Amino acid sequence: MARIVELGNAQLAECGAGELSVREIARGLGMVSSAVYRYVCSRDELLTLLIVDAYADLADAVDDALAEVDAGSEVDAGSGTGAGADPRARFRALATAMVRWAVVHPERWTLLYGTPVSGYDAPAESTNADGTRVMARMLAIAADAGGAPAAGERHEMHVDPEVQTLLEAHLVEFGVQADAEVGVRAVTAWSGLVGIISAHVFRQLGADAAAVGEQLLASQVELLADLVTGR
Amino acid sequence: MARIVELGNAQLAECGAGELSVREIARGLGMVSSAVYRYVCSRDELLTLLIVDAYADLADAVDDALAEVDAGSEVDAGSGTGAGADPRARFRALATAMVRWAVVHPERWTLLYGTPVSGYDAPAESTNADGTRVMARMLAIAADAGGAPAAGERHEMHVDPEVQTLLEAHLVEFGVQADAEVGVRAVTAWSGLVGIISAHVFRQLGADAAAVGEQLLASQVELLADLVTGR
DNA sequence: CACACTCCGAGAGCACTGCTCTTGACTCGC
DNA sequence: GCGAGTCAAGAGCAGTGCTCTCGGAGTGTG
Structure with missing residues (x-):
């Protein structure tokens, strides 16, 4: 079982989600294809397994980065208040951890934030738990x-009342206290972050942009940090 | 030939890129599968055809929206200077045109800005021309x-020198006059726009967020407009 | 008119896929 | 010892992309 996920990830890394084949995994296991169906009842379920595995792995990486930056600020400031680093530094840590993970595991990133694979829609009930960890x-x-x-000098924001109630409901669901405007800024920054990472991983800005991608991403992360922290 | 693209789009609309089958298209044409290979030499080439078709269609939609908002501002202001609407209104028009197109053609949006399909990488030489129209x-x-x-009050930006030269080169390539900072803001807003639309089309923010997606997107577009227009 | 040449589609076939069903071997508890 | 349960093998079905060959149309040329 664990070996199936392991082989699935290996095959993912060198082919991509569309090429993932249970027969190939069976070959890697030294069995015939039908035997794999003892453990995983369809290719879609195998994909789901790999998706939650990837979500968890990404979230772990982000958690590690945040723990590290918090620990670092503790040492630097010597305050011991437990407040951790400032929000901008924390966002930077989160974003760069995501970038790094995506660059190391482009196919898994694709699996999470690329096209939902060919008519297969991820079952929310099994992916949501890990899928929302880092967004939370x-x-x-x-x-x-x-x-x-x-407040005074900034551009005023109109948040649709329906959106407002929904966002506030989700904010309490994730256990954070904030008004809807913070919510829409966070969601925008989140989608933006996913967008710039995807643009980089999928090389949508051209080959030469990919060459300096790391530095470009750094600048873009700063802009998104402006968005998150209220400029 | 044109019928192949037409049928391809139809099939795309109801299945998705991964399920696109030249045999199915052949059935729609009333021929046998091998006959299709007279006109398109592989499934990948068929995908490329559909991609440039989609790029052109999207760009046309954006062009129409921009022409309309410019014409509208001419009438309103009665100035006849030909300057068109203000940048914020123009960005709003561009963004909402993209959103609308993506909502109407989710599978084609997926084809353009989702995962590059299963090991197939779009040949840049044939897709770039139409693919960069709206970004330009x-x-x-x-x-x-x-x-x-x-300048005074804003957060200062550090743009990596390598990124700067590359961005400036691209800016003159697209025939616009601006410094690298404008470029990185524009690229970030672009990736962010693609990101929020993808999040909406792929329903990555949950089913209930999709319900109020239009209003949420409107708020997000305003935030990105801040980014583009320098707040 | 007859020949040649090109274009187009049909059909068979190869290697591959996901998936199902049946069959047989092995192990464990009674 | 003997059922019960677990596991994998093997055959097979329907589907895929793609290649090859072959046989009809149409068309131009001597």
Whole structure:
């Protein structure tokens, strides 16, 4: 079972989700294809397994990065208050951890944030738990930063009332205290972050942009940090 | 030939790119599968055809929307200067046109900005021309807006020198006059726009978020407009 | 008119896929 | 010892992309 996921990830890394084949996995296991169906009842279920595995792996990487930056700020400041690093540094850590993970595991990133594979829709009930972990952490960062974003001078925002109630419901679901405006800024920054990483992984900005991708991403992350922290 | 693309789009609309089958298209044409290979030499080439078709269609839709908003501002202002609408309105028009197109043609959007299909990488030489049309228009909008973004009070930006030269080269390639900072803001807004639309089309924010997706997208577009116009 | 040449589609076939069903071997508890 | 349960093998079905050959149309040329 664990070996199936392991082989699946290996095959994912060198082919891509569309080429993932249970027969090939069976060959890797030294069995015939039908035997694999003892353990996983369809190719879609195998994909689901790999998806939750990838979600968990990504979330672990992000958690590690956040723990590290928090620990670092503790040492630097010597305060020992447990408040951790400032929101901008935390967002930067989260974002760069995601970028790094995506660059190391492009096919798994594709599996999570690319096209839902060929008519297969991920069963929300089994992927949501791990799939929302890192987004929840980002919401917390945004809530932490977004108290009162220098109200007077900023462009006023109109949040649709329906969106507002929905966002506020989700904010309490994730256990963060913030108003809807922080929520829409966080969601936008989240989608933007996924977007710039996908653009990089999928090389949608051209081959030469990919060459300097790391530096370009750094600048873009700063802009998104502006968005999250209320500029 | 044109019928092949037509049937391909139809099949795309109801199945998705992964399920696109030249045999099925042959059935729609009333021929046997091998006959299709007279006109298109592989499934990948068929995909490429559909991709450039989709790029052109999207770009046309955006062009129409921009022409309309410019014409509207002419009538309203009665100035007849030919300057068109202000950058924020133009960006809004571009973004909502993209959103609308993506919602109407989710599978084609997926083809363009989702996962590159299963080991197939789009041949840049044939897709670039149409693929960059709408991004070029957005760069022009950003350049138009981004003269001097109230320098004193804003967070200073560090653009990597390598990124700077590359961006500036691309800016002149697209015929817009702007510095690298405008470029990185535009690229970020572009990737962000693609990201929020993909999040919506792929329903990555959950089923209930999809229900109020249109209003949520409107708020997000405003935030990205801030980014493009230098807040 | 007859020949040749090109274009188009049919059909068979290869290697591959996901998936199902049946059959047989092995192990464990009673 | 002997059922019961677990596991894998093997055959097979329907589907895929793609290649090859062959046989009819149409068309131009001597």
